[in-house]
Amino acid sequence: VNPPFYGVSRPPAFSTITAETDHGKWRRGLTGRLELSYTTLPGNYVTPGTGELRVMQAEGREVLAQGAARLRGKPVLPGTGIKGAVRTLYEILTGSCGPTTSEGRRGVDCAPNQRCAACRLFGHLGQHRESSNQGRLGFDDATPADAGAVEVTMARVPEGHEPHGEHTPGDLRLYDLAAARTKDPTTKQTVPREPILAREVYTGRFLGSATFWTAMPVELGLLMLALGCSPEEDERFPLRLGGVRFHGQGTVQISVEGLLRATPDLKRQRLDAADARKEAQGWSREARSVLPPANLCALRSVAEILNRRSS
Ligand SMILES: [Zn+2]
Numbered sequence: 001v002n003p004p005f006y007g008v009s010r011p012p013a014f015s016t017i018t019a020e021t022d023h024g025k026w027r028r029g030l031t032g033r034l035e036l037s038y039t040t041l042p043g044n045y046v047t048p049g050t051g052e053l054r055v056m057q058a059e060g061r062e063v064l065a066q067g068a069a070r071l072r073g074k075p076v077l078p079g080t081g082i083k084g085a086v087r088t089l090y091e092i093l094t095g096s097c098g099p100t101t102s103e104g105r106r107g108v109d110c111a112p113n114q115r116c117a118a119c120r121l122f123g124h125l126g127q128h129r130e131s132s133n134q135g136r137l138g139f140d141d142a143t144p145a146d147a148g149a150v151e152v153t154m155a156r157v158p159e160g161h162e163p164h165g166e167h168t169p170g171d172l173r174l175y176d177l178a179a180a181r182t183k184d185p186t187t188k189q190t191v192p193r194e195p196i197l198a199r200e201v202y203t204g205r206f207l208g209s210a211t212f213w214t215a216m217p218v219e220l221g222l223l224m225l226a227l228g229c230s231p232e233e234d235e236r237f238p239l240r241l242g243g244v245r246f247h248g249q250g251t252v253q254i255s256v257e258g259l260l261r262a263t264p265d266l267k268r269q270r271l272d273a274a275d276a277r278k279e280a281q282g283w284s285r286e287a288r289s290v291l292p293p294a295n296l297c298a299l300r301s302v303a304e305i306l307n308r309r310s311s
Pocket residue numbers: 096097098106107110115116117118119120
């Protein structure tokens with residue numbers, strides 16, 4: 001079997017047990033907040049786009065650069081972008097609607113009584129108000145871990161390019177983690193694309209959180225796997241966020257830093273990083289024990305692709 005090249009075989013749809021389908025399960029549903037850190041990998045940066053231009057001091061002069069996202073003037077990784085990136089991987093892992101439906105449209109093939117695993121946890125935007133739901137998971141914006149945790153610099157990047165799906169074997173595609181290249185018109189050789197655009201980029205460590213409501217331990221386990229935090233080495237990977245992913249950038253390693261849990265009597269309990277990681281590993285193991293082998297295989301393919309580094 002040839003290893004997939006940016007392509008992942010389509011795993012079967014995996015239906016999680018949820019509170020909706022079994023009333024007694026409500027009591028097992030967990031509500032709380034996972035505190036997460038997002039750290040850029042060495043030699044890599046993250047640059048959540050805004051479409052704004054910003055004047056920066058770089059290369060010993062003022063440079064007009066594409067600005068990265070800010071919140072009250074400080075660097076930020078927007079929660080919406082994190083949720084979208086995690087959802088895509090969760091969809092692949094669980095064979096949910098979205099990338100795994102023939103049209104690639106989220107929610108279209110998802111009947112109200114038989115929502116896919118991703119729509120149940122992340123929410124579903126139906127055509128009618130009554131068929132929509134907000135989901136039971138949200139991501140907050142991630143901000144610098146402390147005053148010196150994130151460095152803001154300027155990087156030169158090549159122009160984006162259209163992905164060529166027809167060159168990619170596999171049913172589902174993940175593009176990235178290679179420096180952008182192009183064919184030289186004279187020599188017909190592929191050469192690195194010229195970095196002609198200036199972009200504001202972030203390196204360092206951000207802190208944020210994911211809030212969940214009445215989520216089953218299996219669902220939280222699947223979430224941990226989609227965050228690249230499997231207990232198994234060959235299933236771990238950095239997530240990819242923001243712009244310039246076509247050029248192999250945007251890798252962030254996620255780590256659990258704490259867990260705030262609401263107990264059934266609505267008291268709050270906080271677990272520190274070590275205990276929160278132990279708890280999360282328990283969820284992950286539960287998820288791995290019920291996932292069909294083909295879904296675990298898809299997870300390993302995702303990990304293999306997202307761990308590639310540009311040379
Ligand atoms: Zn769905």
